[in-house]
Amino acid sequence: MNKNDLTAASPFRKRLAAYFAERFPLSSHLSMVFIYFLANQFLAQILCEPEHPMRIGWFTLLGMISLFCLFLHLRVFDEHKDYADDCRFYPDRILSRGLITLRHLKILGGTAIAAEFIVAGLRGAQAVVAVIVTFLFSWIMLHEFFVRHWLRTHFIVYAIAHMLIMPFMAATVFSFTMRRPFWEAPFLFWVYAIADFLAFSNWEISRKIRMPEDEIEGLASYSKELGLFTSCVVVLVLRLLNTFLAWMVGVYLHLGPLYYGGLIVLFFGTLVGVLHFWLKPSRRTAKHLEAYGGWYIIFFYFVLAAELFRLHGVTFTGDAL
Structure with missing residues (x-):
């Protein structure tokens, strides 16, 4: 079904599927999470334990789930942060039309964040610490580093500041892989x-x-x-x-x-x-x-x-x- 044919009376699963297709395509995000995690996992293992063979195990799947949920909660945070502008500049989007609401996304984002912490807890304290630090940085991003007006008038600085989440993601992969604090990464x-x-x-x-x-x-x-x-x-x-x-x-x-x-x-x-x-x-x-x-x-x-x-x-x- 074309997204333009959807209405508030359409089944929720179709509206949610249209939202994901528009703002968070699952196939591309799953592919990216898979290869990103695997590359950084292999790198961490070779740098830290060059005498041992590289390993894939359940911890790999746990880490990938946590990373996917992190990307999802970042999308939810961005939707909340940019909602007023998106309604103004992109009125045809699923969220702007009210087919999916911010309340729906709060539930989705909260579920993703809970999943991040649950799987990190299964892996160990080091993974939990990495997830906490990454979450805190994303929360600061949500509040635009508490200088919203200044950042909005300095677009280049705004963009660079938000891309700084990437090293935190790498840190999370390291802690999931090596069960070591991320600050011990080589x-x-x-x-x-x-x-x-x-x-x-x-x-x-x-x-x-x-x-x-x-x-x-x-x-x-x-x-x-x-x-x-x-x-x-x-x-x-x-x-x-x-x-x-x-x-x-x-x-x-x-x-x-x-x-x-x-x-x-x-x-x-x-x-x-x-x-x-x-x-x-x-x-x-x-x-x-x-x-x-x-x-x-x-x-x-x-x-x-x-x-x-x-x-x-x-x-x-x-x-x-």
Whole structure:
């Protein structure tokens, strides 16, 4: 059923499914959580216990559930934070039309947060601490660092501040994997966490580059704040830095040519997308920038996980916790 055909009388499950399809596509989020967690888990194990084989067990599933619920509760927090603006600028959205309400999302978000803490409790105190710290940062984000007006008038700072949640996610993966406090993570793990931050920042900027005719009065975008050319330069610089840090991690781990080849292909994929937009700026090529950024994230983690698997193999443990 088309979302425009839905009404308040439509079955709730259809309205909820339409909301997820519009604001939190399950297939893409599940894919991203799976490969993100696996890559960072393998990295943590190789850095902390290089003499032991990498492991996958029930703790992997628990961590993935917690991470998925974290992304979901972040979406719910964003919906509450941006509700007034979304009703003004996007009146056709499911939430703006009242087909799903903020009360519904509070229940959904509360369930997700409860699930995060329950599965963290099953894994141990270190995972609980990581989840608590990450939740507290997300709560501060919800309140826009208690400087809402200032942040809203400094869009670039606003965006960077909100992307800082990424290192906290990496910290959560580390604690779920190693059963150690996240502050004990090796230096190279944090280097890759910065690469995570840059990869997601690249996607965040790419999806908010618009043609002048698509800009919405009163709604910020990177193309409006920086201009089309400068926005694209920033996208390329972030990708270059992201690739450099990932490359350095690979050098330290003595990864093979398949890993470096993957990074090169991914970088040139971004370059081609940006050049295409520069040469033929249009609504279509602008949307391609967002698609390139999204697919990059998936394959960025895939090349690391695949290369570590190729070099070290993996064992499956039946240990529950």
